[in-house]
Amino acid sequence: MWQTIKQQIKQWGTVLFIAPSIAGLVILGSNAGLFRILEWASQDQLFRLRPKESVDERIVLVTIDEPDIKYVKQWPMSDRVMAQLIRNIKAQQPRAIGIDIYRDLVVEPGHDELVEVFKSTPNVIGIEKIAGNPIAAPPVLDKLSQVAANDVLIDGDSKIRRGIILLGKPDGTRKQGFGxxxxxxxLAQDGIKLEPINxxxxxxxxxxxxxVPLSSNDGEYSKAEMGGYQILLNYRGGEESFLTISMTDVLDNRIPPNLMSDRIVLLGAKAPSLNDNHLTPYNSTLLTPTELIPGIAIHANITSQILSAANEGRPMLRASVKSLNWLWIVFWSGYSATLGSMYVRRRWVTGVGTLIAGVIIITSSYIAFLSGWLIPVFTPLFTVISAAVxxxxxxxxxxLKQSYRELEKQHKLLQEAHRQLEKTNTSYSRFVPFEYLNFLQKETILDVYLGNHVSKEMAVMFxxxxxxTTLSETxxxxxxxxxxxxxxxxxSPEIRNQNGFIVKFLGDxxxxxxxxxxxxxxAAGIAKQIRVEEYNHRRIAKGYLPIKVGIGIHVGQMMVGMVGETFRMQGDAFSDNVNLTARLEGLTKFYGVSLLISEQALEQLSNPSQYQIRFLDRAIVKGKNEPIAVYEVLEGEAEKVRKLKLxxxxxxxxxxxxxxxxxxxxxKACFNQVLAVNPNDKTALLYVDRINQLMVQGVPQNWDGVWRFTQK
Known part of the structure; x- marks a missing residue:
């Protein structure tokens, strides 16, 4: 046993060293943040690969671009212009109005007018900035608790992938995120409210x-980045994913009818000069620059994400925990190191296996992403390549080192051993086939001992x-x-062709x-009957009589193994099911059929409809007390006989x-009709004889149609 362990350690020593080493280095690098930007970039591709989602018509964006700024002739716009803007939006009766414009200072003229509009519009929400350099909320809206935090969370590569749910203020209060x-x-108007689960x-x-809040144990984030209650943003898209209208059109009241009715309206800037456009997963900086996404569209994505999740069950986005990511890396390190160790013996296995690993990692990441989970992409791919190399x-x-030392010596030894092994295997395989050894879970005939056996449910054929006897007498x-x-x-080959093996020959x-x-x-039984029919053509051509073969098939629990004594063994199978199968095979001569199967065998067929099967009888075979239903598989008959029976x-x-x-x-009348068409239907003749006997002798008490055979 110790020698076996030493051999296994020697054989797998390289893999056992490389796999944990590569996995450990990758995990350390990941924890140190060395791969986070590349991991983020890889996961960003999933957003771009995902099919484009439909426009969320519950949200309308009122955008402020450079032409809009020119139209109002000043920035910030005056309080009067903002008041008019809100009145025109309010006239369409939206559910909520979000003003993504800081209004901590008075911008005359029209301040009193704006204050009055704020007071008379309970569904308008203003903003304040809490983190970094704070910017106060509009005083009137703050008193009315109609303020939210519009802070955005920017990752280390300047992209926004997270959203704020709640954010604490220095005074101990908390503000909900704007979106x-x-x-x-x-959702409150639909009766949907936030409820605690845990x-x-x-x-x-x-x-x-x-x-579920994002934590420092998730994805590529650290504890220092976990301020407030955060979630990952499951973006719907950019500005094009929502209904939009320019501020100028709203001020001029060129609003399509019902555009804003019963919807959420967000007012915010997209003009480059106002610096409220950001990088998101949709922006690729690797090849060509792409258009930034306005802050108002990012807040709209948060709103849309929550609405779609609450109403339609669209997945929220979560990152897998670090411990599972580490296990993922360890697995791929071991997998790839194992493939690499097979490079000399099976180079194609290493190449194909590595390619398959890449496909599995990317595909599983994409499927997980569609289901609402972000799992690592870059680090497992990097692990696979590193461990393989x-x-x-x-x-x-x-x-190479081993080859130079042992090549000549081992070459001669292997040649001789190979010749001897071929001779031995060829000789032994005639008595104990390889498939029998495999079934007994033995590598060679040398491992087989008296009493070795396997017990399981399987099909048996006699x-x-x-x-x-009549033939042999001549x-x-x-x-x-x-x-x-x-x-x-x-x-016999037809049995092997169907993954079966012969336990023993019983004379003929x-x-x-x-x-x-x-x-x-x-399938083997049908194939055997086809071979018998072909053999009969040869026999008839040479002047010999054709032969008929009976086959019985049953399925059940049985024990197969080696029986005998120390100096003489052979394979055999034992169980009541084996004995029953032998009896079933014997019934073929009474019914005059070629291929007979039990009810249990019929039930085990994966697709019985592909065969032409005829129910024959419910019978008790000799030596048994329980009846069994028997069926004929017509494919086992010659073409002419099969057509008559069908x-x-x-x-x-x-x-x-x-x-x-x-x-x-x-x-009896029906059986005679059968015999009128097919006089050689021995089963029909058997039933006519039974009926005559029953009609003469009378039907036994409690007769249930089951026939008891007294002969084998």
């Missing part, structure tokens, strides 16, 4: 949405040649051997098992039903 407050006002963990429900290099170097012993071997060499008979189930057993199948089934209900005259 959040507008969304809650909108207050200790700050998890809340809102309709179909669940809010190091492992391949190490493997090549070790292999078959033999009908009237073999042949010499040598002719008997030649005949049996000629038959067996034709039908075969006992075989199919570990994979009944489908393979039935032609009479409906009359045959009706006759069976009459027989079971003791309407014997009707049953």
């Amino acid at each position: 959040v407050k507008l969304a809650l006002m909108y 207050p200790d963990k700050k998890i809340y429900g809102l309709g179909k949405a669940k809010f 190091v492992s391949i290099t190490t493997t090549l170097w070790n292999n 078959s033999d040649i009908r009237s073999f 042949m010499t012993p040598k002719e008997n051997f030649d005949f049996v071997n000629a038959y067996l060499k034709r039908v 008979g075969i006992m075989a098992i199919f570990p994979d189930g009944t489908d393979e057993a039935v 032609t009479t199948q409906s009359e045959f089934e009706l006759a069976i039903e009459y027989y079971r209900t003791q309407e014997f005259e009707k049953a």
Whole structure:
């Protein structure tokens, strides 16, 4: 055992060193923030790959561009202009109005007019900036608690990927985020309110949405970046993802009818001169510059995200926790290091395996993203490449050193060993096939001992040649051997072709098992009958009589293994199901059919409709007390016989039903109709004989249609 362990350690030593080393370095680098910008850039691609979403018609953006500033002739715009702007918006009866413009100072003329508009508009929300250099809220709106924080969270690469839900102020109070407050006002009119799910963990429900705060244990973020209650932004898109209208059109009252009715209206700047445009995941700085997204559109995305999550169940976006990310990295490091160690022996496996790893990482990240999760993309890809390169290099170097030391010596030894092994395997495989060894979970015949066995549910097949004794009486012993071997060499491969293997030969008979189930057993039985039919053509051409073969198939629990004594062993199978299968095979001669299966075997077929199956009988075989339903698989018959049985199948089934209900005259009439078309239907003849016997002797008390066989 210790030698085995040492060999395993030696074999996998390189992998066991490289895998944790690469994983550890990548994890350390990730924790140090070395990969965060590249990880963010990789995850940003997911937003660009995602199919474009429809315009959110619940939100209208009133944008302020350079022409709008020229139109009002001053900036900041006067209080009178802002008052008129709000009145025109208010006239359309929106659910909420968000003013994303700082109004901490009076801008005459019209201040008193603006104050009056603020007081008379309970659904207007102003803004204040809390973090960094604070900017106060409009005093009137602050007193009315109609203020929200419009702070944005900028990542280390100057992009906005997070949104504020709640933000604390120096005085200990908290302000809702601008987009959040507008969304809650909108949803409140639909009766949807924030409800606690786990207050200790700050998890809340809102309709179909669940809010889980972003923490320093998530994604690429650190504790220093975790101010307030934050979430990841699941962007819908840029400005084009919402209804828009210019400030000038609103001031001139050129507002389409009902554009703002029952909607959220956000007023904000997009003019470059006002410096309120930002980088987001949609902006790529790698190739060509892309258009920045206005702050008002970012706040609209937060609002849209909350509305869609609460009403429609659109996924909120969450980042996987660091511990799971580390496990992900460890897994791919081990996977890639293992592939690298196989480079010398199976170069294509290393190449294809590495490519598959990349596809899995990217695909799983994309699928997870569509489901609302951000999982690492760059770090696992970097891990796969790094571990593969190091492992391949190490493997090549070790292999080169070993090759120079052992090449000549091992070459000669291997040649001789290979010759001997081929001889041994070829000889032993004739007695104990390789598939039998595999089934017993043994590598070679040397590992097989008396009593080795496997117990499981599987299909078993018995078959033999009908009237073999009569045939053999006309042949010499040598002719008997030649005949049996000629038959067996034709039908035996069909068992192997269907992943079965022969447990033992029974003279002219075969006992075989199919570990994979009944489908393979039935397919093998049909194929065997086809080979028998082909063999019969050759026999008839040479002047010999054709042969008939009966096959029985059943499925159940059984034990297969080695029996005998120390100096003489052979394979065998034991169980009541094996004995029952042998009896089923014997029934084929009574029913005159070629391929018979039990009810249990029929139920195990994955697609019984692909076969032409005829119910034959419910019978008790000799030596048993319980009845079993038996069926004929017509594909096992010659083409002419199969067509006749299919032609009479409906009359045959009706006759069976009459027989079971003791309407014997009707049953006999139907069976005679079958025989009129197919006089060689031995099953129909068998039933007519039974009916005659029952009609003469009388029906036994409590007769249930089950026939008890007293012969094998």
